[in-house]
Amino acid sequence: MNNDVKSAGRILELLELLARxxxxxTLRQIVAELDYPKSSAFNLLQxxxxxxxxxREEPERYRLNEACRSGPGWTSGRDAQLIAIAQPILQKLRDDTGESTFLGVPSPGRRVKTIAKCVSKQTIRYDSELAGSFPSYCSAIGRVLLAALEPRLIDEYLASERLVKHTDYTVVDRGEIRRIIAETRSLGYSISDQEVEIGGSGLAAPVHxxxxxxxxxxxxxxxxARFAMNRDRIIDALLQCAxxxxxxxxxxxxxPAIEQR
Structure with a gap:
């Protein structure tokens, strides 16, 4: 068996182990389970x-990306690069705030998909599958992505998107949504407070x-229930991690300049 085929087999065995x-x-556990040379296992993991x-989580521990297990599927190209950069930052942001953290990117139709996450360790916490897409007009991530667009493209999106009240708090007035998008652009972050789901509030900041x-x-x-008392601390941690x-x-x-909040 040539080295290329052997390496391909090892990559698949490693993915299967992480999936199980x-x-x-840890690297030590992986080496013991698969009986690979430590240097080979380390290089394959990298x-x-x-x-x-x-x-890769701290201390040096490895897991399968959840997007490959139950989310939008195998990653490649820009999304893979963003996930690799984001994961330790998501973990830090989770630890600094005590809340679940996500990385979201645009999907077709100006919607949003999440491609990486780090779930809170608290007993009562917010979590969501890395699957499908969700609307931009009522989500913190979506408003950040919309704020980066030209006004013409925002108008096109709002004209084509069906604005649904997911909760009693969901903003569906197009003029008010435009105002929120403009405020997001000015502040450098966005908040969606129970507009997607009751009991869940989201804050998002752009990455470039x-x-x-x-x-x-x-x-x-x-x-x-934890949002109001921790609002400013979470915003500060979010902006630093972004x-x-x-x-x-x-x-x-x-x-972007941050206005007084």
């Missing part, structure tokens, strides 16, 4: 992490590529 595992595995198929283009948004999903993401992704330009 109920919790993240390849999977860099392509977005696996996630090296040219300064918005390519996604970091999101903190908060149990509403800036860290930008720097890791090569964007060193100025971030």
């Amino acid at each position: 595992a109920s919790e993240p595995l 390849t999977l992490v860099s392509r977005g198929y696996a996630v 590529d090296l040219t300064g283009k918005v390519v996604g948004a970091l999101n903190v999903a908060v149990v509403t 800036r860290e993401f930008d720097l890791r992704n090569g964007f060193k330009g100025e971030i």
Whole structure:
């Protein structure tokens, strides 16, 4: 068997092991289970992490990316790069806020899909599957992505999107949505308070590529009962982590001015 075929077989065995595992595995556990040389296992893991198929957590533990298990599917290209950059930042943001964190990107029709997450350790917490897409007009991630568009494209989206009241708090007035989008652009972050689901509040901030283009948004999903008392602390942590993401992704330009809140 040539080396290429052997490496392909090992990659598949490693993916299968991570898929079976109920919790993240250490390098030592992986080496013991698969009987690979430590250097080979480490290199294979780094390849999977860099392509977005696996996630490295601190301390050095590895798990399958949830998008490959129950989400939108195998990742590649830009999404894989964003996931690799985002995962340690999502973990830090989760630990700093105590709440679940997500990375969202645009999907067809100006909708939103989440491609990575780090779930809160609290007993009562917000969680969501990495599957499908959801509307932009009422979600914090979606409003951040809409705020990066030209006014003409925002108008086209609002004219084509069916505005549904998911809860009594969902804003469906197009003029008010435009005002919220403008406020999001000014503040540099967005809030959706029980507009998608009762009991869940979301905060999001944009992340950029090296040219300064918005390519996604970091999101903190908060149990509403904890939202009001922790609002400013969560916003500060969110903005700091979004800036860290930008720097890791090569964007060193100025971030939007933050108004008094």
